[in-house]
Amino acid sequence: MFHMMGALAEFERSLIAERTRAGVAAAKARGDAVGRPRKLTQNQLEHAQHLIETKDESVKSGACSLHVSRATL
DSSP states (O other): OHHHHHHHHHHHHHHHHHHHHHHHHHHHHHTOOOSSOOSSOHHHHHHHHHHHHTTSSOHHHHHHHTTSOTTTO
16 A cells, blocks of 8 residues: 555656646746746856955955855855
8 A cells, every 4th residue: 555655656656747747838838937036146246246346345245245155245
């Protein structure tokens, strides 16, 4: 009995994974964004990079001014 229940659970899990992959593919085909949204815009990234390269700000202070962590920046 437990073997049959395990087999059914595994089969259901594979169906869920298949439907998820199909949904992601359909969203990409529609042009929708897939995944976590970006925290910073391209302009913000370029501005922060410019400040850090010109030594006007450190990475820590640049991240603080953009209200993100150093790792995000």
